Amino acid sequence: MTHWINTPDALRARISRLPASIGLDTEFIRERTYWPQLALVQIALSPAEDDILLVDPLAAGMAEALVPLLTDTRVLKLMHSPSEDLVAFQHTCGTLPAPLFDTQAAAALCGMGAGLSYQKLVVSVTGIELSKGETRSDWLRRPLSDAQLAYAADDVRHLHAAHTALQAKLDALQRSSWLEEDCARQLSNASENEGERWPHLGLRSAQFLDAPSQRRLLRLLRWREAQARSSDRPRSWILDNELAVTLARQNPADRYGLNTLLDAAPKSPRSLRDALWQALSTPLSDEQDAPLVRGEERDKKQLRALQDAVAGVAATLAIPEGTLASRRLLEGLQDGNGWTGQLAGWRQQVLQPHLAPLLSS
Secondary structure (H helix, E strand, O other), X not given: OEEEEXXXXXXXXXXXXXXXXXXXXXXXXXXXXXXXXXXXXXXXXXXXXXXXXXXXXXXXXXXXXXXXXXXXXXXXXXXXXXXXXXXXXXXXXXXXXXXXXXXXXXXXXXXXXXXXXXXXXXXXXXXXXXXXXXXXXXXXXXXXXXXXXXHHHHHHHOHHHHHHHHHHHHXXXXXXXXXXXXXXXXXXXXXXXXOOOOHHHHOHHXXXXXXXXXXXXXXXXXXXXXXXXXXXXXXXXXXXXXXXXHHHHHOOOOHHHHHHHHHHOOOOOHHHHHHHHXXXXXXXXXXXXXXXXXXXXXXXXXXXXXHHHHHHHHHHHOOOHHHHOOHHHHHHHHOOOOOOHHHOOHHHHHHHHHHHHHHHO
């Protein structure tokens, strides 16, 4: 049995006495907006079947009523791959669920594979097969169907069982502190939520641009991010990646040249052409500090050696290579970014003895 909660008073009554941990999940819509529209919050107060709350965040005052629960540091929040859920909570409630136990990250550290889905995790822990029938459902409609409610409840029903099994494995492997560190970083990143400083590094096509073109691309992507946030529209609706790279490469000499390029592109932001010209033609104060996508200039032999070393360490630890260090993180080490961000902490302790000699050579 689940409980539909559509008033703040009903929520407060249910959470007046909280357990040491709760299962937590959300349903949101993000097809036509930049910010996820929080449509449902699922809370499993305990492993018991009748202890699941389905909270309607569209109800007046509900976002504020959720805040004490989310911020109660005595209550561990069990979530599965929560990165977008965190953005939804931060935008809607102005806060984040902390402390956090990410069952997907925990599964990876336990050697169960990278990016393990919730359905596969539940099968592994409980043997129960979950339905995927409402994955792409309209969660903003009211009333929600019985199928939607059942699907939403299942998304938190087994989080306590998963937590119990994963915590035991983490303790046995002496990796509980690794997960705590990774979850704290997730929360920190979500709280800042200012977007990437160097978004051009995420575009593979940027490697074919020279340095001035990469800096122009950086200007456009930063402008796009600001426009998407302020207008609450998807980034691609403001300026798609292909057109951004084309504008950065061709660097129109004047507004006439810009208009010619925009008129030739079916999805160009014609209504924003003045702002787009301003962004393209105005240097950023820090763009000379921007790392460049090096492409063919990169020492590929060294990168391969770094990847092989990571693979060796990952095999010894029985965890996925990507969980330990992605290619992009290794490229950052090559570029002299140092052991920062995700590579700090336990990953540095594990990897630095193996990678430092390769980097120095």
